[in-house]
Amino acid sequence: MKVVVQVKLTPSPEVATALEATLRSCNDAANWLSLRAQDREEDRDRTRKALQSFAYAELKARGLSAQPALHVIRKVADAYSTRKANLKAGNYGRKDSKRYQRIADNPVRFRADAAQSYDDRCLSWQYDAGTVSIWTTAGRIRGVPFVGLPGAVKTLAEYRRGETDLVHRDGIWCLIATCEVPAADLNTEPDGFLGVDLGIANIATTSDEGEPFAGEKLNKYRRRQIRIRAELQARGTRSAKRKLKKRACREARHATHINHVISKRIVAAAERTGRGIGLEDLTGIRERVRFAKPQRVALHSWAFAQLAAFVKYKAARAGVPFVQVDPAYTSQMCSWCGHTEKANRPTQELFACRSCGVVAHADHNAARNIAVRAEHVWAAVNQPHAADTSGAPAASAAPQGSRS
Structure with missing residues (x-):
């Protein structure tokens, strides 16, 4: 079963500035790519593969490394897939409604401090030391301390799988990771x-x-x-x-x-x-x-x-x-x-x-x-x-x- 675990980063002011600049750069790039995706007429031209074919080089030129550039492409493609599903399901009203047209005719926008995904190539954990090594647009920064409940850190060390999201919320830096925790044997004969x-x-x-x-x-x-x-x-x-x-x-x-x-x-x-x-x-x-x-x-x-x-x-x-x-x-x-x-x-x-x-x-x-x-x-x-x-x-x- 999947369990989401969150820990708090405690970066120095210099590291926090670098993290802010990294989120801003990634989301600026996502907004640039979103504008290009909106201009494409067919939904099949907004998939990850289609966007990567023309945007990868430009994202690298904007200062993003290979993996962060791929994460930006995926974030934009997933956002348009979600919008398409919501439009089709009628969650934004009928096709002739103003709300439907406004959402369908405008590109998806990303906040300057929206979360950014990291894989193991861009972020590594040192659980015993309580630190992480993380990629930023200013270079890789090592020894960034994090704090969390002992049980949460133990769960991360044993069961973390996949990517980690860097989140900046209310002045607090967090890392949110998904853990694949094995479920206990189910009691198939409950006593009521x-x-x-x-x-x-x-x-x-x-x-x-x-x-x-x-x-x-x-x-x-x-x-x-x-x-x-x-x-x-x-x-x-x-x-x-x-x-x-x-x-x-x-x-x-x-x-x-x-x-x-x-x-x-x-x-x-x-x-x-x-x-x-x-x-x-x-x-x-x-x-x-x-x-x-x-x-x-x-x-x-x-x-x-x-x-x-x-x-x-x-x-x-x-x-x-x-x-x-x-x-x-x-x-x-x-x-x-x-x-x-x-x-x-x-x-x-x-x-x-x-x-x-x-x-x-x-x-x-x-x-x-x-x-x-x-x-x-x-x-x-x-x-x-x-x-x-x-x-x-x-x-x-x-x-x-x-x-x-």
Whole structure:
């Protein structure tokens, strides 16, 4: 399985200047080549081979070495392939729309500090010394120190494969590499599933009894960030825009940290008890579901897809089965008797079955339903002869909430 590992470079001011000049030169060359690619009428004339045939010599003349020149050609060709796929898929609107025409008729642009790929000929690692040797337009620079978590450095040393990206973000230099980490042996006979309900009031709630993950404390943080963003947007000054950009990066890092913590705890709980993990599939939820304005703000302010991706890859590394299920009616179905009714959920947090009278936390009830559905999905795939895909919970399950 592929795992992305990031370490931080700590270059001296002179080395940082050389790295900045290198990114600028590479992206200037990419923009020059992008203009030439846009002028070519056929898509087949924008492939790597077609672009290399006329641009390689010019890129070398611009001060790029052989491998960096090839990386620039590939970056431009891949950008046009991605644009073609998005245009064809309708991601930029209909063909007669202004947005479609604007994107199709203008060349792809690259920022001056956009990331640049390095292969092993241009960048080498000295893991024991904690340094790298890297190509720049000013020549090869050796002994550039890097820092990272011990586990990340160990993963790099053992499993790094392919290229490494040099990234300059918010004044910080990073190297991002892909590692091919062997997955653990999958537990093919899990002892049930741990259901996970994702939500707005509570980011994640499991089918086990216990407190939900990242509840009121995180919501206070999010509300504060929303209020500060609104104040800065109302000002509209240059300094306010700079602060908005800085805060956006800080919020993204905070969300990533919280998602890592939550996913690690979920996977650890499932691994410890020999169970699999069932997660609701929220793909396209922003387009499918209609929310009130305050809920829309909360929904768009959290990376649920990132949390699901973290749970998935951590589960694979631990050998824990992972399935995603349809979340339809999980919040309205009683996980004890199976009765489904909208009135079963009178408030955001309360679930009260109108049939059997069980009272429970709404998210916990939904997580129990997700756990049952995950078992049926797993059985349908791995034990099709014995699978019951109805998705309905067993009516005889012992209730764990209070009855009214």
